[in-house]
Amino acid sequence: MKKYIILILVLLYVQSVRAQEIVQGNVTDIGGHPVPAAIIKTIDVFTKKTLNFCQTDDKGNFTITAKEGTILRISAMSYKSQELKIVKSMPKQYITLEEDTKMLSEITVKAKPVQLSGDTIKYLLNTYAKPNDRTLSDVLARVPGFEVNKENGEIQYEGKTISNFYIEGMNMMDGKYGLATKSLPKDDVATVEVMKHHQPIRVLDDFTYSDDNAINVKMKKGAKAHWMTTFSGSLGLKTHGGLWKFETFAMRLKPNFQTILTYKTNNIGDNIRREADDLLSFDELHSPLTALLSLPSPSPLLLRGRSLFNRSHAISLNALQRINENSQISAQVTYTNNREEATSLRQSYYYMNSGVKAVETSKQFVENSNNLFAKIKYENNASNHYLKNEFSGNFSWNKQCLNEQGTNPHTMLGNLPIYTLKDNFSIMKKYGKRLVTFESKNILELRPQQMYVDSSAQSINQHYYETNTDISGSFKLGKFVVSGKAGVNAGIHSFSSNLVGVPDSLGLLIGKSSFTFAKIYINPDIEYIIKDFEFTLSSDISYNHYKYSLDNVHYKFLFSPNFHLRWKVTARWKCFADASINTIQINAAQFYPTVVLQDYQYMNKGFADYHLSKEKNMGLGFTYNDALGGTSLRLRLTRAFGKSPYISTQDYIGNYIVESLTPGNTKYNSWSILFTGSQSIPFIKGILNVRTLYDVMNSHIIQNGKQMPYDRKNFRLTSSIDIGLIKKVDFTYKLTYSFNQMKMPMLGRTSNLNSWKHEGKVVIPLCKTLNLESLTEYYHNEVAQKKFKDIFFQDFSLKFKVKYFDFSLALNNVFNKKNYGYGFNNTFSSSFSNQDIRGRELMISFYYKP
Structure with missing residues (x-):
């Protein structure tokens, strides 16, 4: 059985x-x-x-x-x-x-606020918003994967600055999108779409791999039917005088037309000038001219609003008209007027092979600046061709005044205007599997500047013009894309200087010169793409002609290869590696015959030489992004080896420090680690953000005829956690730690500087329409070797919200702190400063959104 x-x-x-x-x-x-x-x-x-x-x-x-x-x-x-x-x-x-839009609206609102669609990640903004948020940047700062610069509105995603910023699919702001991120009302934004591997030029989709991230802001339906406007204002009292702030924002969105208007003014320490920064301009020519004249002012932005004594005005107009499906024309105009003051007491130590020189000064700095930026751009972006012409002007009028008392009293005045014109033209045409491109980029910059130091006067006039014209082509060969570019790059730098009131023994005080260069180049490029791998090998090959007006003609042949590898391990994990050997172009701005009085103490001396620097770079890293799980990680390790035929020199001559270059091999090596990460924490309804940067560099200079090696180490950690476990109670804690070390083996000295910042913010609802907000900041800074200064700030505000209005009463710097101490390292010098900051302030404010 x-x-x-x-x-x-x-x-x-x-x-x-x-x-x-x-x-x-x-x-x-x-x-x-x-x-x-x-x-x-x-x-x-x-x-x-x-x-x-x-x-x-x-x-x-x-x-x-x-x-x-x-x-x-x-x-x-x-x-x-x-x-x-x-x-x-x-x-x-x-x-x-197939996509199910009905399911999305139901699930996104009630459950996860993220939708994945190929390389596009959509974030429902309101699910991340807190009651006190007003603008797009306020909310994005707590979305996993995003980093937002509160000063200029710059947005980074997975550690990379976004390449394009769209509103309803149209790029009205270009690289100056900070005005939009810091002004767009969060209640009018429906979703923010992150477009990974975004290629803005449609004709390039089949020819070039893009690793850039872009953002498209989708507005709510009601926000598109009329003018969107907001108004805000504040009045208040400080120890001496009154306070004000006023901002207005207006935006009109139509299917084929967009415009944004803003006006902002304040004297409460808001740096509205930074909102007009050009956040990304990688496809333009840039002038090599640097600030030869620069007053050693206290940093007015060290504590953002707490240390900025300002009177600022800014007005902007942005408009975009879509002509047809493929073409559009846009215009931008921004004008800023800014007056800043800063006062500090500084103690500096200059490390020399003959001993240490100590200098103590009190600084009173005033700057008046005006800046006008205007740009008009036409773009035709079709699937088989692309045409763009962009003309812009950037005009800056900057006047500075610095009065120093102490070891070496001085009075300095600077008139430092900069005028820049740019034009960028490009046309691309697709012929089957072939692509042909013609580009022409031009820049003109003028710097007629003067500076007066006691009885000395420095006048400099610099003109710089550069043009770059090239033609390129690409064709597909199976999995390969073979590209090549050939072009001509040429420019001229004209320089004249007149310095009076300093000893002739320092060098030539009056003189003029010009430096011209011309380059014929080719850039071959081969790209191989399979499902999960992207491999690129490229090089820069050029024949260069240099002519300095005080020297003979020189010629150089340059070759720089580059390698890139990207591997999409999974939908979430991506690895990358890159390597390059770069021969660094001669800097046209270093060729001038005279000494230049940079400020009361430092002088720069031009250097005419045609040897070239070489650098080898290697990079490895990975990214991990799980948008649904709220996880974003990015790690990059970079190693660099360099060899320069010059050595930086630093000579102490009387009361002056003369900086220049001298022939001689300088080897240096550096490496850095950058890590950024964010993780949502559902059980506390919060998010954790971490960002770390560590870099090391070894090099040397010649000081008073002797070679002096030095090593630098920098470490910076920023971490924050946002918790919303208790309904309507929002708590944020942020920690910032920085370490800077300068080691000088020949002198047997090491300068270590540490600083800590703890910041806590809590919002507590007192009733349905009234909230109490508390902000606490604690600083622990090294102000001398192994000596620290602690400073504690406390702010309170009551915020009352009704249908269209927000009202607030704020008391800032309750304990009326008046100065802030910090330290910093330069090459063979350390400085410790006590800077005046804003005292106790009482403000009443309103925010109105119809």
């Missing part, structure tokens, strides 16, 4: 196994991108019960065991479900899921 029972069981088992089918499949979206974490279920036809289930992997693959006749259901968040019937000998299934 027992044998029969076993036989029956075996037969039943075999029959059951025969009825089972092993089903394999691959799930993608309509764009062909894999859908990870899709749910695969087998369901009984009659009972509707789930019999088995699994999930797709990062490449969209799955394997599941199912019975013949049952139903296979495939589902994923934000996609329509599909069902298949299991049949005998079922082949591998290739399943394409």
